Amino acid sequence: MVSAKDMIIKVIPASIANDFIKKCHYSGKVCNNSSIHFGVFLNGQLHGAISLGPSLDKRKTIGTVKNTTWNEFIEINRLAFDEALPKNSESRAISIVIKLLKKNAPQIKWLLSYADATQCGDGAIYRASGFYLIGIRKNKTIIKMQDGFIIASNVLRLNGSISRKYNPNKETEKELIRKYGMQYLPGFQIKYIYFIDKDKIKDLTVPILPFKMIDDLGAGMYRGKLKDKGVGSVAVCTSSIQEESGGSILTPTHEV
DSSP, X not given: OOOGGGOEEEEOOHHHHHHHHHHHSTTOOOBTTOOEEXXXXXXXXXXXXXXXXXXXXXXXXXXGBTTOOTTSEEEEEXXXXXXXXXXXXXXXXXXXXXXHHHHHOTTOOEEEEEEEETTTOOOXXXXXXXXXXXXXXXXXXXXXXXXXXXXXXXXXXXXXXXXXXHOTTOOOHHHHHHHHOOEEOSXXXXXEEEESSGGGGGGBOSOOBOTHHHHHTTOOEETXXXXXXXXXXXXXXXXXXXXXXXXXXXXXXXXX
């Protein structure tokens, strides 16, 4: 019987990872910030991809852990798996990626990831993988445009094709919402951290939150739907708060 132990995780080219993510990630978009890509293989076939890269705004993120230098942390930008993988594949794949980082990139002391509990899931995969919960925030970044297109607010301020289409006059976010009736999607953004260097936990500058706070605040989501009691396991769709090619940038926060 096939199990998660039969998987092989190895570095793959960005082009292969991006093709898979476009097909299997709920957003259908890749992250332009990704610089390291791991493939999850079973029986010689690619069934998962994990992309990591620097924070979009390292000046804001670096303060999460004191005494951190610029190259000592990284983010999981994209994580996508298909349905062919056996139970517990996601947490095992993340565990192996962390071990590979520890061996081949010893300068990295900690990593972040964000769960999009507005469109996808609340990050059960990270809780199962030993991450700490350090942030829960009501969505104030993901906007539904007047034509139904989903975008993050920061994209509206960029000089790109998306912003030129939806914000040609470079108006403020509040002005756009007021004038065109756009709205923030209801939901939450959830932030997790993992310490590869366990000694760095003492330098964490924000509180570690109990996992039960996710449900207490009504932030629980599984596969794009609000989570009912007893529904959990691991969501295969998780998203980092990062720039999405052709899509959005979600802004990280420490707020609860």
